[in-house]
Amino acid sequence: MTRLILLLLLMAAPAAADDPWQGRSAAFFGVSFLDTSTEGDLNGARADEAARVELVERQAAEAFRARGVTLLDLAPVEEDLGRIRNPAKCNGCDLRMARRLGADYAIVAEVQKVSNLILAMNLYVKEVATGAQIRGQAVDIRGNTDESWQRGMRYILERNVFR
Template sequence: MRGFIAALTSIAMMSAASAEGLRHGAKVAFLGLGFVDMSTEGAYNGVRADETERLALVERLVEQRFLDEGLMLVDLAPIENKLANIANPGQCYGCDIRFGQTLGADYAVAGSVHKISNLIVSMNLSVKDVRTGEILRAMAVDVRSNTDTSWRRGMTYILKNGVFRD
């Protein structure tokens, strides 16, 4: 019962937070997307060049959408060395908020792509208020297939329905 109540509370909080839009002209620290390969193929063969390129493609898509929506991306140069040591900025125990504060950003944005197999890829993205640490927008989707098109569609869905929904 406690779990059910916690889930309802979490949903209510997300709904309340997401009712307010992201401020036009606000500063965004987009820390990138982590890639977590949980597949058997990854365990045997290691990093694939096409997936590395695909991750960069999806990161550019996220950056462009924030710019198109009238938000400003802050320069990550002051935290570049620290960020390079973070494998997954989407799950770094509050580093996103700390980095956002260091950079003078209003929002910290980070996410991850989890490759379960060549058939199943899970993606997520969250937007947090740097001042309060509150999650303002967040969404996760699973896509079927490991292609540029499926990754682009998955992240476009998150941006349209999770981050920049009306």
């Protein structure tokens, strides 16, 4: 019985060593919302879209935590973050802030609304030590609903980030 347990532990060791998530830390800078639709120009921000941003932020955060990633408190970089409209497109400020926090990864995401029918969602994971993007994907989603946003985020997470 002891040999069987030892054999199982030895077989599991390489898999655990190859896990890029377990025991790592990340600076997750949330989801930026870019409304480039005519509706946004005319009517301004919508409460339902702000709620959807929070919804997919929670979805992504929970998925990373479930994989063993510690999401770091952004308070030490809050002042810098407050000056940035979109951490996904800030000439490496995401990596600089993540480095200051001592993170292994920087995670950025954005949703661009073209219209109520067409939206694009992106999520990227960069390795802080090298600056290299190690995972990430952009998907187009159809429909501006809770379900479509969650489906888009789930697709990115399941088919790319945690593949």
